[in-house]
Amino acid sequence: MHNRIMKLNLLLICFIYFQLISQKAQSQESHKLPNIIFILVDDMGYGDPKSFNPQSKISTPNIDKLAASGMMFTDAHASASSCIPSRYGLLTGRYPFRAKHFNWRSEPLIDEDQLTIASVLQKNGYYTGMVGKWHLGFDYSDYNNLTGGPVDRGFDYYFGISRSLDQADYYYIQDRHAVQAPTDSIPASVGYGKNGWQGAFWRKGKAAKNFKHDEVLNTFTQKSIDFIENAAKDSNPFFLYLALASPHTPWLASEKFKGTSEIGDWGDWVAENDDAIGKVLKAVSDNGISENTLIIFTSDNGPVWWPADIETYGHRATSIYRGMKFDAWEGGHRMPFIASWPGVIEQGSQSSRIVSNTDMLATFADLVGETLTAKSGEDSYSILDALYNIESTKPIREVIVGWSGYSELYIRKGDWKLIGNDQLYNLATDPSEQNNVYKNNKNIALELLTLLEQYKIEGRSTPKPELASVETSPLPELINVWDPVKVRYRGPILIAHRGGVVEPNIPECSKMAVKMAAVYKYDMVELDIQESKDHHPIVFHDRNMMQASGIDKKISDLTLEELSKINFVNSEEYITSLEDMLRLCSSLNLGVMLDIKSDGKNELFFKGILALIEKYQLDKACMLLGNAKARDQLKGKALLTLPKEMLDRVKEGESVDLKGYYWFGVPETWPLELIKPIQEYGALVIPALNIFRYSKENHRTEAHHDAKRLLNAGADGFQIDCIYQDYFQRPKVYEFK
Numbered sequence: 094m095h096n097r098i099m100k101l102n103l104l105l106i107c108f109i110y111f112q113l114i115s116q117k118a119q120s121q122e123s124h125k126l127p128n129i130i131f132i133l134v135d136d137m138g139y140g141d142p143k144s145f146n147p148q149s150k151i152s153t154p155n156i157d158k159l160a161a162s163g164m165m166f167t168d169a170h171a172s173a174s175s176c177i178p179s180r181y182g183l184l185t186g187r188y189p190f191r192a193k194h195f196n197w198r199s200e201p202l203i204d205e206d207q208l209t210i211a212s213v214l215q216k217n218g219y220y221t222g223m224v225g226k227w228h229l230g231f232d233y234s235d236y237n238n239l240t241g242g243p244v245d246r247g248f249d250y251y252f253g254i255s256r257s258l259d260q261a262d263y264y265y266i267q268d269r270h271a272v273q274a275p276t277d278s279i280p281a282s283v284g285y286g287k288n289g290w291q292g293a294f295w296r297k298g299k300a301a302k303n304f305k306h307d308e309v310l311n312t313f314t315q316k317s318i319d320f321i322e323n324a325a326k327d328s329n330p331f332f333l334y335l336a337l338a339s340p341h342t343p344w345l346a347s348e349k350f351k352g353t354s355e356i357g358d359w360g361d362w363v364a365e366n367d368d369a370i371g372k373v374l375k376a377v378s379d380n381g382i383s384e385n386t387l388i389i390f391t392s393d394n395g396p397v398w399w400p401a402d403i404e405t406y407g408h409r410a411t412s413i414y415r416g417m418k419f420d421a422w423e424g425g426h427r428m429p430f431i432a433s434w435p436g437v438i439e440q441g442s443q444s445s446r447i448v449s450n451t452d453m454l455a456t457f458a459d460l461v462g463e464t465l466t467a468k469s470g471e472d473s474y475s476i477l478d479a480l481y482n483i484e485s486t487k488p489i490r491e492v493i494v495g496w497s498g499y500s501e502l503y504i505r506k507g508d509w510k511l512i513g514n515d516q517l518y519n520l521a522t523d524p525s526e527q528n529n530v531y532k533n534n535k536n537i538a539l540e541l542l543t544l545l546e547q548y549k550i551e552g553r554s555t556p557k558p559e560l561a562s563v564e565t566s567p568l569p570e571l572i573n574v575w576d577p578v579k580v581r582y583r584g585p586i587l588i589a590h591r592g593g594v595v596e597p598n599i600p601e602c603s604k605m606a607v608k609m610a611a612v613y614k615y616d617m618v619e620l621d622i623q624e625s626k627d628h629h630p631i632v633f634h635d636r637n638m639m640q641a642s643g644i645d646k647k648i649s650d651l652t653l654e655e656l657s658k659i660n661f662v663n664s665e666e667y668i669t670s671l672e673d674m675l676r677l678c679s680s681l682n683l684g685v686m687l688d689i690k691s692d693g694k695n696e697l698f699f700k701g702i703l704a705l706i707e708k709y710q711l712d713k714a715c716m717l718l719g720n721a722k723a724r725d726q727l728k729g730k731a732l733l734t735l736p737k738e739m740l741d742r743v744k745e746g747e748s749v750d751l752k753g754y755y756w757f758g759v760p761e762t763w764p765l766e767l768i769k770p771i772q773e774y775g776a777l778v779i780p781a782l783n784i785f786r787y788s789k790e791n792h793r794t795e796a797h798h799d800a801k802r803l804l805n806a807g808a809d810g811f812q813i814d815c816i817y818q819d820y821f822q823r824p825k826v827y828e829f830k
Contacts, residue, residue, distance in 0.1 A: 163433025261298020
């Protein structure tokens with residue numbers, strides 16, 4: 094599974110970039126860079142806003158109005174189910190388990206040179222401001238010089254508090270200094286509930302003379318409005334990160350909101366926070382900047398809402414999802430997430446794509462055209478195509494990782510979610526995570542654990558920028574197999590067997606496998622060709638689809654249209670026509686070795702192949718495997734395998750013109766002394782290193798021996814299974830057993 098995630102995500106980056114980047118660019122050109130307001134509430138659950146849970150017993154008209162004006166993401170997640178690590182993930186685009194420490198009470202958590210969502214915008218001309226709860230540490234040695242906070246991590250302006258509103262010390266900070274130092278001692282305010290973390294709870298400690306807990310929400314609201322009014326006067330775009338310290342404890346609804354919900358203090362407090370959000374949204378409208386302002390709303394983690402609260406009030410603060418704050422179950426990290434941008438994001442739309450709050454860094458970088466370096470956004474994927482409503486059959490991310498507080502990690506791939514080592518759930522059939530199916534699916538759990546370990550070892554879950562998309566680095570020149578001198582100059586050339594780099598969830602003969610072959614700098618890919626019912630060439634290895642696609646039919650039983658709707662087993666890759674595959678290979682400067690499996694009884698079949706080779710200008714980069722009919726039809730348009738009778742003449746010492754041929758076959762049967770004369774007579778020498786040719790126990794050792802022996806003898810290249818690519822200075826790939 095080594096390097097697999099890089100490869101899985103390559104499909105998204107490469108495919109969308111190649112196919113849809115022009116559409117994205119047109120969307121960007123039609124709008125100047127937008128102002129961005131990111132509203133993060135504290136401890137609000139997925140089931141609290143009515144827009145996400147129609148059965149909610151809390152009135153949230155402003156959040157609901159924002160949802161109606163834009164796009165709701167129904168599968169969006171915080172990177173942790175508690176405040177501090179979740180905010181670390183949001184700001185840095187890194188999974189929080191990568192942080193060096195969480196000593197937030199004494200030092201900054203984000204390194205000085207770490208790119209953040211603020212600094213990437215700041216360096217691209219944005220005026221950046223933050224209002225609210227930081228909770229990512231300062232150097233607290235001097236209240237007049239609090240370094241390591243927002244203004245040292247990409248924000249031009251900051252007003253807020255250093256931690257949660259129930260954690261001492263209590264004082265406001267502006268930029269790098271305390272507005273007033275905390276000099277007074279205040280007693281604790283007692284809460285209620287199972288652990289006392291409900292109601293008007295806060296801890297005892299020091300407080301500034303001007304600090305009143307029940308004024309904080311209004312203060313943050315007004316400071317945000319002031320920032321918007323001032324920034325709107327400037328021609329440059331602005332970014333406001335509004336990190337409310339509520340509805341986290343203390344729950345302090347004002348008289349205006351007390352008793353307005355059906356569920357007591359929590360509902361009243363959420364409703365008042367919704368009202369505060371409405372005031373901020375009104376400021377955007379009042380300043381005439383609605384049309385060019387992207388507003389994103391979400392929460393940092395799940396609520397403190399116990400099963401007893403559900404029973405008492407009949408309100409499910411996490412909707413159908415199990416768990417709450419600090420849990421690895423969905424209720425701890427599945428968040429309400431809304432994005433609104435009039436004229437760009439479709440009103441009243443929804444997206445079910447998996448999103449993490451770590452994805453904001455890549456999204457903002459994508460928006461301004463910034464390329465992330467290898468040391469930034471290690472777990473961040475851009476959701477910009479989703480915001481632009483660019484259709485894609487692929488998810489934004491295949492895998493998501495999260496943290497339950499500071500202990501248990503979870504990893505989810507598709508519908509499968511593993512918590513710790515032994516809780517496995519299928520969210521497609523069990524979204525409430527009631528049935529642990531680990532015992533009957535240990536192989537899936539092992540795969541997910543292996544994947545998680547890979548992320549830890551590699552230090553990222555996204556592709557490295559230098560490998561992220563083939564088009565960002567110079568593509569090698571398309572090979573000319575008719576020119577042996579140039580082939581040997583490149584050599585040894587590599588041809589990817591069975592359509593590219595094949596691994597679990599990267600099926601053979603798939604577009605994804607071909608793209609990975611380009612990433613790993615293969616020269617060519619071998620494509621197996623079958624014939625559809627309507628005589629179109631199809632890229633597929635077996636005649637029958639049962640093993641690869643789970644359908645007990647032959648390729649020849651179905652039409653091209655029918656085949657294109659069939660996906661490979663355990664994959665979202667679909668069966669592909671030869672035309673689509675040659676178009677892709679041509680765009681990636683990959684030559685092709687065509688292994689034609691069909692007899693081609695209808696002349697349209699071979700005529701179609703010839704036309705496609707010419708259409709995509711691959712006639713100089715094409716080799717052929719196949720039957721006699723295929724050889725006759727494609728002679729002169731593809732390099733042909735050396736016939737036995739010609740090889741025998743060479744063995745007899747004859748001088749034979751071998752131009753237009755290549756010697757292909759099983760290494761152990763080759764007389765090495767024939768390699769040089771065959772090359773001198775004009776043919777290429779291309780042995781095959783395929784796993785099925787070797788013993789199961791020692792295949793790597795045997796294949797490595799053949800590779801060295803044939804390289805030393807002067808072979809021009811190899812057709813190989815990708816598990817042997819590390820013999821040729823390519824990264825080793827995971828061997829799935």
